[in-house]
Amino acid sequence: MEKALEQVVEISTDGTSLHGVYHQSRSEAKQGIVFCDPFAEEKKCAHRVMVETARALAASEFNCLRFDYRGCGDSPGHFDQFGPPQWLEDITAAAAYMRSHAGLETVGVLGLRLGATMALLAQREQQLFDFAILWEPIVNGHRYLKANLQRSLIKAMMTDTGGFSAAEVRQNHLQAAVLDFDGYAVSAPTRDWIDTVDLLADPPDFSAPVLILNIGSRDQVRGEYQELAERMTDATARAAILEPFWNRIGLISPQPVVEQTALWLAELQVQHTKHTAGMPSNTTTK
Amino acid sequence: MSEAAELKPQIKQMIVERLFLEVEPEQISDEENLMEAYDIDSVNLFEIVVGLEEVFDVSLEDADFSLETFSTVNNIADYILQNRG
Structure with a gap:
């Protein structure tokens, strides 16, 4: 399989240009995938896996676009100047880039952690x-923020040998004007936006096919993902065994998640082919 | 078998799975210091906290975050027995 071409691109959004990398498949297929990165430190830890996944999918037949949200990575601005409302616009701009500049007919999205959530919410605004x-x-x-608080408590517990104040850590987490999110300065509006996310209480109206991939130590899908899949029109939840690479520094092969993703995409294509050929599909997605 | 004796193999299994340790769960002794024996850092400890919540239905409060709580399988078992829902 030949290596795909990679090209740095600029994506226009709200008067500025986002940094992107377009992985052009050598296939003639007019289909592509926009990558939505996770948040803050998780983006940094996951970078290599996201790059390798884009390369793997482009080496098959999906053109892939990775990009940095405003204030993140190589895109202009400072992290604390922007937040989810702007990043949803950036996702919309990336999708538009794939259809207009790259001329693709079928465009999907691959998101990790908060990037996956934002991809769903961006879809709520428009298809x-x-x-x-x-x-x-x-x-x-809310649970995501609680997990961040727990991480802060653990770090304080392990590094402050003179004894740490859990109340102080909590106070900083919940009430400071700028939240220390694993070393990233997160503004109060961003913290409040994240706090209100509840996909089960308010499931996105995403009628297109969806794969929810549970990544962890067990070949078993967590209850919240099963429930989310059931609340969407055409979603399937599966598990891949892999370390939580978005929390790790070091070399982690993305093979299990790439394989699960490629398998689902292949099933989707079979389904699509049967549908366009007027054949009944036997594939069930739940 | 006491509740603690039933819990300990499950705790060891959870630790091995969540930390992707290359040891058999039964190789972990009840009293050994987990931090020292398995080089547990803050990232690993967070995985154990999530495991406690997901597998054993305990919800950790701020005051529960002490190295003592997580130092051995025995201590973790005691903590679960005192706090699970």
């Missing part, structure tokens, strides 16, 4: 994507 691949989406923002 951007023909399919979605959600790797460990954040279903409940």
Whole structure:
């Protein structure tokens, strides 16, 4: 299989240009996938896996676009100047880029953690994507913030040998004007936006096919992902055994998640082929 | 078999799975210091906290975050027995 071409691109959004990398498949297929990165430190840890996944999918027949949200990575601005409302616009701009500049007819999205959640929410505003691949989406923002608080407590516990004040850590987490999110300065509006996310209470109306991929130590899908899949029109939840690479620094092969993703995409194509040929589909997605 | 004796193999299984340790669960002794024996850092400890919540239905409060709580399988078992819902 030949290596795909990679090209740095600029994606226009709200008067600025986002940094992107377009992985052009050598296939003639007019289909592509927009990658939506996770948040803050998770983006940094997941970078290599996202790059390798884009390369793997482009080496088959999906053109892939990775990009940095405003204030993140190589896109202009500072992290604390922007937040989810702007990042949803950036996702919309990336989807538009794939259809207009790259001329693709079928465009899906692959999001990780908060990136997966934002991809779904961007779709709520307008029908951007023909399919979605959600790797460990954040279903409940309040729990996501609580997990960050727990991480802060653990760090304080392990590093402050003179004894740490849990109340102080909590106070900083919940009430400071700028939240220390694993070393990233998160503004109060962003914290509040995340806090209100609840995909089960308010499931996105995403009628296109969706893969929810539970990534962890067990070949078993967590209850919240099963429930989310059941609340969507055409979603399936599966599990892949892999370390939580978005929390790790080091070399982790993305093979299990790439394989599960490629398998689902192949099933989707079979389904699509049968549908366009007027044949009944035997594939069930739930 | 006491509740603690039933819990300990499950705790060891959870630790091995969530930390992707290359040891058999039964190789972990009840009293050994987990931090030292398995080089547990803050990322690993967070995985154990999530495992406690998901597998054993305990919800950790701020005051529960002490190295003592997580130092051995025995301590973790005691904590679960005192706090699970």
